[in-house]
Amino acid sequence: MNIVFSDRANRIKASEIRELLKLTTRPEILSFAGGLPAAELFPLEALGKVAKEVMLEEGHVALQYSPTEGFQDLREMIIKQRLHKVGIEANLDEICITSGSQQALDFVGKMFINEGDSVFVESPTYLGALNAFLAYGPHYLEIPLKSDGLDLEVLENMLQNGHKGKFLYTIPDYQNPSGITLSLEKRKQLMALANKYDLIVVEDAPYAELVLTGDQLPPLKSMDPEGRVIYLGTYSKTFTPGLRIGWVVANKTLINKFVQIKQGSDLQTSSLDQRIAARYMKQYHLDDHIDMIKEVYRKRRDVMIETMKKHFHKDITFVESTGGLFTWVCLKEGLDTKKIMEEALAEHVAFVPGVSFFASRDQHHYMRLNYSCMPEDKIKTGMERLAKVLNRYYTE
Amino acid sequence: MNIVFSDRANRIKASEIRELLKLTTRPEILSFAGGLPAAELFPLEALGKVAKEVMLEEGHVALQYSPTEGFQDLREMIIKQRLHKVGIEANLDEICITSGSQQALDFVGKMFINEGDSVFVESPTYLGALNAFLAYGPHYLEIPLKSDGLDLEVLENMLQNGHKGKFLYTIPDYQNPSGITLSLEKRKQLMALANKYDLIVVEDAPYAELVLTGDQLPPLKSMDPEGRVIYLGTYSKTFTPGLRIGWVVANKTLINKFVQIKQGSDLQTSSLDQRIAARYMKQYHLDDHIDMIKEVYRKRRDVMIETMKKHFHKDITFVESTGGLFTWVCLKEGLDTKKIMEEALAEHVAFVPGVSFFASRDQHHYMRLNYSCMPEDKIKTGMERLAKVLNRYYTE
Structure with a gap:
């Protein structure tokens, strides 16, 4: 059988990140590659109650x-x-x-x-x-x-x-x-x-x-x-x-x-x-829920930034983000974070190489780190591992 | 501001049926225009139980x-x-x-x-x-x-x-x-x-x-x-x-x-x-649920077909469907069911004019009738009303 996709479909590729994330799911790896919210903070009890009510009280329209x-x-x-x-x-x-x-x-x-x-x-x-x-x-x-x-x-x-x-x-x-x-x-x-x-x-x-x-x-x-x-x-x-x-x-x-x-x-x-x-x-008050999430993320961000400051070579720069889920690390030009990722995986830590985020795919010395879905102690350990990998390139 | 849509977006139009359905929601109208399953048959209690369990037992992944x-x-x-x-x-x-x-x-x-x-x-x-x-x-x-x-x-x-x-x-x-x-x-x-x-x-x-x-x-x-x-x-x-x-x-x-x-x-x-x-x-057994739905739809279809046979003029033909939600009525060529729809609404009954279902929009004498989401007595009344409207065109 001869499959002829549209030109449009031929342009569509699998997300490079999604493919990469599959490599990072081994349990020994501390992955900062994802972009997930912290699942342990979901308001499950409230949502369980609400879901049942919706079904029983307005199910005929809700379904x-x-x-x-x-x-x-x-x-x-x-x-x-x-x-x-x-x-x-x-x-x-x-x-x-x-x-x-x-x-x-x-x-x-x-x-x-x-x-x-x-x-x-x-x-x-x-x-x-x-x-x-x-x-x-x-x-x-x-x-x-x-x-x-x-x-x-x-x-x-x-x-x-x-x-x-x-x-x-x-x-x-x-x-x-x-x-x-x-x-x-x-x-x-x-x-x-x-x-x-x-x-x-x-x-x-x-x-x-x-x-x-x-x-x-x-x-x-x-x-x-x-x-x-x-x-x-x-x-x-x-x-x-x-x-x-x-x-x-x-x-x-x-x-x-x-x-x-x-x-x-x-x-x-x-x-x-x-x-x-x-x-x-x-x-419920979604605002209160968001305040609670922010409290947790703030601490996680702080630990990530502090550990990076403490352990990363001084020539490695990064964004001290004031919100959201991510920080962004800039290495010296000439380095390729896609290659460094292999070394990082060997040290049981993962990130997303930055190149995928550039439309022209021409910037290779950045990486994205996520702090929202990892407990503080593991963020600390993870950043220490990452420092070990990155600092190798800054020894001279 | 000058909005320039893509050629694609300019081709996209609102569904004619969805627009039409808005006209049929007046409570006095018996509408056979929709294509909805019967909401009263949804397994609400089972789904309420299941939804709560999902939230409490696997909420962290379910959300x-x-x-x-x-x-x-x-x-x-x-x-x-x-x-x-x-x-x-x-x-x-x-x-x-x-x-x-x-x-x-x-x-x-x-x-x-x-x-x-x-x-x-x-x-x-x-x-x-x-x-x-x-x-x-x-x-x-x-x-x-x-x-x-x-x-x-x-x-x-x-x-x-x-x-x-x-x-x-x-x-x-x-x-x-x-x-x-x-x-x-x-x-x-x-x-x-x-x-x-x-x-x-x-x-x-x-x-x-x-x-x-x-x-x-x-x-x-x-x-x-x-x-x-x-x-x-x-x-x-x-x-x-x-x-x-x-x-x-x-x-x-x-x-x-x-x-x-x-x-x-x-x-x-x-x-x-x-x-x-x-x-x-x-x-649960979805098969049992489907059997139950079929039982209800079968009766509704039977009432619709029987009432049409009894009251529609003999030259009006329709599909005696053996399953699904719809039957399809064929009037004599030259009639336009879009126009007839106005008369039908005046008699408090509604259907979908068939023209929208033809890619070339060139067939005007068909209509679609849905029997799945209406109780039997109302189907009977509705078909009697519709017969009254349609038979006017077959009086000679």
């Missing part, structure tokens, strides 16, 4: 087909509890539930990208977004990150020189993979640029509420009177990823198109998951 | 990220309980869980269709499939349905004349919208044709287990030594659609590509829903 745009109560709770709090005002027809933010990323690609269209992305950026868009054949225009976020001079230069991106994809808060946050001043500048050059901005905010140090900065969407920001939120990092609930907030015209795309893509997100999430939000 | 290809236990249960039973033998690497069959349809389009590629579809066929594929810009080659399924002479003629379809999309059992089933003889002929002309067959089987009269026929996938059939199963019609669980069964190369596509599209189907379904299948 039936439901509207593509999402369960109305859930959308109302998200507007009230999550969006309002960060200065985003949205009406019910400006929000659509998605099956996690990943689905929203796929929809953004489907919605905007004709083959060969340019798209602005951060360099580095979330691999899952690069892969989702890739199906639709974009040309990536990479904007480097500085310590306070996107290099807006580079972006403005490109825009001035007529580079017309269909949108800019950005993770302003505690970025994946770098842990970097876009400063308040730069948020304002970015929105001014977007308005001037009529640029659509896709703001991916999975980590925004995981503030570990300092204040939560206002989302770009809260500075967007023209309605050009597509805001993506999710429960995957603050509540639970297994429920697969995300949300897109955008102007009505765009949401309308998202809903049309979702109809053809999966009809709707799980009715049960949506009702469990909504009921939980009514009966 | 965490999980593998893209699906929860292994669930895939095993489906292989053992659903596939084996109908003569499909599959290994674990030949099945991938999807978020309902609708997602599998989107993936099929994404996987195979380059803009302008031809695709064989039944005429009429499932609107949701037409819409899902449409995003990818196919040229539809329509194969008419006869009372025993696909008109294979037309298909063979097209294949002989060099029409190279990327795949054939078919619903062999109790088709949506027509209720028609592909005969056993024709199943064999179709597979012979597919093998001869190297054609991929997408077998959508959501209704296959809802046998109301006669025997369940073997799926095309069970007659497929060459591995050219992509089989789509789902719980939406036999268990519950709210959980959003479907499965694709295909050869390993194809499943590999499905998994890659799913990674970029939504990472995975809800971990919680998958574990609830798997645990239910272990503790």
Whole structure:
């Protein structure tokens, strides 16, 4: 049999990280490669109670087909509890539930990208977004990150020189993979640029509420009177990823198109998951839960940063992230973290080589470390092991 | 702001049925327009128990990220309980869980269709499939349905004349919208044709287990030594659609590509829903549940058919479906069921005009009727109301 895939399907590859993660599951390995929230913090008892109630009290609707745009109560709770709090005002027809933010990323690609269209992305950026868009054949225009976020001079230069991106994809808060946050001043500048050059901005905010140090900065969407920001939120990092609930907030015209795309893509997100999430939000305080998570992550981050400071060679630099799940390590140029990964595995420690996060796959001396799903003592041991491997390259 | 959608997004429209269904929700209207399973038959108590157990006993994994290809236990249960039973033998690497069959349809389009590629579809066929594929810009080659399924002479003629379809999309059992089933003889002929002309067959089987009269026929996938059939199963019609669980069964190369596509599209189907379904299948007998549903649907179908026979003008023909959820009414040519729908709503009864199910939108004298989610007395009343409307056109 002769299988002829579409050009699109031929572009789609397995996530390099997912393949890599399979190597890191041996029990003796301390892996900082994943990006998982801490499973031991999930509110299981509350969710068990809520799940049973949903089944017994509203099961006939919770197990039936439901509207593509999402369960109305859930959308109302998200507007009230999550969006309002960060200065985003949205009406019910400006929000659509998605099956996690990943689905929203796929929809953004489907919605905007004709083959060969340019798209602005951060360099580095979330691999899952690069892969989702890739199906639709974009040309990536990479904007480097500085310590306070996107290099807006580079972006403005490109825009001035007529580079017309269909949108800019950005993770302003505690970025994946770098842990970097876009400063308040730069948020304002970015929105001014977007308005001037009529640029659509896709703001991916999975980590925004995981503030570990300092204040939560206002989302770009809260500075967007023209309605050009597509805001993506999710429960995957603050509540639970297994429920697969995300949300897109955008102007009505765009949401309308998202809903049309979702109809053809999966009809709707799980009715049960949506009702469990909504009921939980009514009966419990998700804010308290998030505060508890932050407390744990803060300690884990601190241990990671302290151990790195203590044991890493002084020429190895890293991002002291102020929130989220990740820190980002920069080795000297010429080193290749993909090769170093083999040595690390031999020392029973794992990370993600940074190269996968660059659209052009041309930066080899970075690595991403995750601190959210590992107890403090193991973080300490893991960083000591990693130091041993890395410092070999800095002996002279 | 200037919004420039992709060509793809411009092709995507809201489902005509979903828009229509909004008109039929007034309480006084007896609507046979939907395609919903009967919510009063959902096994709520069992699922409430199971959901709580999942949360308390395996919550840490049920709420965490999980593998893209699906929860292994669930895939095993489906292989053992659903596939084996109908003569499909599959290994674990030949099945991938999807978020309902609708997602599998989107993936099929994404996987195979380059803009302008031809695709064989039944005429009429499932609107949701037409819409899902449409995003990818196919040229539809329509194969008419006869009372025993696909008109294979037309298909063979097209294949002989060099029409190279990327795949054939078919619903062999109790088709949506027509209720028609592909005969056993024709199943064999179709597979012979597919093998001869190297054609991929997408077998959508959501209704296959809802046998109301006669025997369940073997799926095309069970007659497929060459591995050219992509089989789509789902719980939406036999268990519950709210959980959003479907499965694709295909050869390993194809499943590999499905998994890659799913990674970029939504990472995975809800971990919680998958574990609830798997645990239910272990503790209860889904077969017994399906038998119970069939008993109810059989009576509803009988009442619908009997009332139509009794009250519809003798020149109005309809499919006496032997399973599934639908029957299909054929009026005399020249009549337009979209217009008749307005009169029907005035008489407080609703159906789906058939035109939406034809890729070329050129057949106006059909309508689809659903009998699964309405009690018998209301089916009787509804068909009497409908007869009143339809018979007006047959008075001379």
